[in-house]
Amino acid sequence: MFLIQLVIVLLAIFVGARLGGIGLGVMGGLGLAILTFGFGLQPTSPPIDVMLMIAAVITAAGALQTAGGMDYLVSLAEKALRKNPSxxxxxxxxxxxxxxxxxxxxxxxxxxxxxxxxxxxxxxxxPERPLSISVIASQQAITASPISAATVALVSLLAGYQISLMDILMISVPSTFISCMIAAWIMTKVGKNLDEDPEYQKRLADGTIDAVVKTQSESVTAMNPRAKLSVVLFLLGVVLVVLLGSMPQLRPAWETGGKLVPLNMAYAIELVMLSIAALILLICKVNASHLIKSNVFLAGMQAVISIFGIAWLGDTFFAGHMDQISMWIKDSVTAAPWLFAIALFILSILLYSQAATVRALVPLGIALGLPPAALIAMFPAVNGYFFIPNYPTVIAAINFDRTGTTRIGKYVLNHSFMLPGLIATVLAVTIGFGLAQLIL
Known part of the structure; x- marks a missing residue:
C-alpha cells in the first residue's frame, strides 16, 4: 500500500510538471483526493502560512515591478555585471x-x-544557475543561523556535553557557506547558455515572454524617480523582515500561559510586506489594476496554487506513514551508526523541517554513542527537503523563472535543484568533519 501511494505522489508531481503553470497545484489536489477518498489517509493542515507569506511578498514585488523598480534594479545589475555577468x-x-x-x-x-x-x-x-543554488543556500543557512529552530534544538540536545552555540557555529557557518560557493561555481557550468536554450527560444517565439531589449544605459539615466523610491521602500521591507527575525524583542509580544510570546514570524513577514505594497501603491502612484497583471505577481500566484496542492499532498503522505518510515530509519542506524548522516538526510526529506529532524533523530545518535563533534559535522545533512521538488521555495523559484530553464525534469527527481543540493550537502558534511577535528 505504501509503494502504491508513493507512486501516486510521484505521478502527480510528474504530470503536474508536464502541465506547467498551476499544473503542480491542481495535480497535487487530485493526488491528495485519491489518497484521501481512495486510501483513507487523513489530510494534514494545508500550508496556509507559507502560502500567505508568498502572497504578501509577491504583492510587494508586483508593486515594485509596476512602479518600475524592477527595471531599475535590473538596469543597475546589468551595469555592474557587464564585464562578468556570471x-x-x-x-x-x-x-x-x-x-x-x-x-x-x-x-x-x-x-x-x-x-x-x-x-x-x-x-x-x-536563470536556473543562480536560482537553484540561491534556494539551496537559503536552506543550508538554516543550519548556520544562531536563531533558527534547528540550531536551537541541537544546542539544547548537546548541552550535556558542554557544547556551546559558538562551537556549533564555528563548524556549521564555514562548512555550509563554503559548500554553497563551490556549488555556485559548479552551477556556472551547468546547462546551455540562455540564448541557446530551446525552451527559452520557444517561449520567445510563442510570445509567452518578451525579448530582452538592451537599453541599459538609457534606462538608468531616464528612470522615473518613483521607480527608485519603490526600490528603497521594497528594500526597507526586506531589512525589516531580517531585523524582526534576528531580534525577536522588536516584535510585539503578548502574555500566553504566563509567558511573553512574540508575534509569529510568519505574521510579521506578511504584515511588513503587505504594508510595503500599500506604501508603494500610495507614494509611487501605482495603479492597483496594473499590479495584478504584472509578470511577477502572476508567477507568484501560480506558485501559491502549486504549493497549495503539491506540498499538501506530500505532507499528508509522509504524515500517514511516519511511524513505518521512522522505524526503517532507526533500524538502519542502529545496525550501522555511520549511516546516521544519510538517515538525517532521508528524514528531513520526509519531515520538511530541519528542526523536526534534529528533534527526532539526534537523541538516537546520542543514544548510539556518536560523539558530539560528529553530530555537529553531520548537522547540515538535515537540509534534504530539496530532494522531492515540492517544497515552497523550490516551487516558487520554478514559477519565477519565466524562461523555463528552472524546472522539474522528465523523471521528477532530475530537477534543477538536485545537483546543487547534493553538492552543497555532501560538501558541508565533509568540510564539517574536517573542521570538527580541528576545533573540538
Whole structure:
C-alpha cells in the first residue's frame, strides 16, 4: 500500500510538471483526493502560512515591478555585471544565505528570488544557475543561523556535553557557506547558455515572454524617480523582515500561559510586506489594476496554487506513514551508526523541517554513542527537503523563472535543484568533519 501511494505522489508531481503553470497545484489536489477518498489517509493542515507569506511578498514585488523598480534594479545589475555577468550566480546565494542567517527562516528568500530571476534574464545568464543554488543556500543557512529552530534544538540536545552555540557555529557557518560557493561555481557550468536554450527560444517565439531589449544605459539615466523610491521602500521591507527575525524583542509580544510570546514570524513577514505594497501603491502612484497583471505577481500566484496542492499532498503522505518510515530509519542506524548522516538526510526529506529532524533523530545518535563533534559535522545533512521538488521555495523559484530553464525534469527527481543540493550537502558534511577535528 505504501509503494502504491508513493507512486501516486510521484505521478502527480510528474504530470503536474508536464502541465506547467498551476499544473503542480491542481495535480497535487487530485493526488491528495485519491489518497484521501481512495486510501483513507487523513489530510494534514494545508500550508496556509507559507502560502500567505508568498502572497504578501509577491504583492510587494508586483508593486515594485509596476512602479518600475524592477527595471531599475535590473538596469543597475546589468551595469555592474557587464564585464562578468556570471557574478549573479554567486551574489544570489550569498544574499539568500545572509537573509536566512539573520532571520532564521529560509522563507525570507521569497523577496529576492523574483529579482534574481529577472536580473539573470536581463543579463543573459541562464536563470536556473543562480536560482537553484540561491534556494539551496537559503536552506543550508538554516543550519548556520544562531536563531533558527534547528540550531536551537541541537544546542539544547548537546548541552550535556558542554557544547556551546559558538562551537556549533564555528563548524556549521564555514562548512555550509563554503559548500554553497563551490556549488555556485559548479552551477556556472551547468546547462546551455540562455540564448541557446530551446525552451527559452520557444517561449520567445510563442510570445509567452518578451525579448530582452538592451537599453541599459538609457534606462538608468531616464528612470522615473518613483521607480527608485519603490526600490528603497521594497528594500526597507526586506531589512525589516531580517531585523524582526534576528531580534525577536522588536516584535510585539503578548502574555500566553504566563509567558511573553512574540508575534509569529510568519505574521510579521506578511504584515511588513503587505504594508510595503500599500506604501508603494500610495507614494509611487501605482495603479492597483496594473499590479495584478504584472509578470511577477502572476508567477507568484501560480506558485501559491502549486504549493497549495503539491506540498499538501506530500505532507499528508509522509504524515500517514511516519511511524513505518521512522522505524526503517532507526533500524538502519542502529545496525550501522555511520549511516546516521544519510538517515538525517532521508528524514528531513520526509519531515520538511530541519528542526523536526534534529528533534527526532539526534537523541538516537546520542543514544548510539556518536560523539558530539560528529553530530555537529553531520548537522547540515538535515537540509534534504530539496530532494522531492515540492517544497515552497523550490516551487516558487520554478514559477519565477519565466524562461523555463528552472524546472522539474522528465523523471521528477532530475530537477534543477538536485545537483546543487547534493553538492552543497555532501560538501558541508565533509568540510564539517574536517573542521570538527580541528576545533573540538
Amino acid at each position: 557574478h549573479i550566480t554567486f551574489m544570489g546565494p550569498i544574499v539568500t544565505y545572509l537573509f536566512t542567517f539573520c532571520a532564521g527562516t529560509g522563507h525570507v528568500s521569497y523577496s529576492v528570488l523574483p529579482v534574481i530571476a529577472e536580473v539573470s534574464r536581463q543579463s543573459g545568464v541562464r
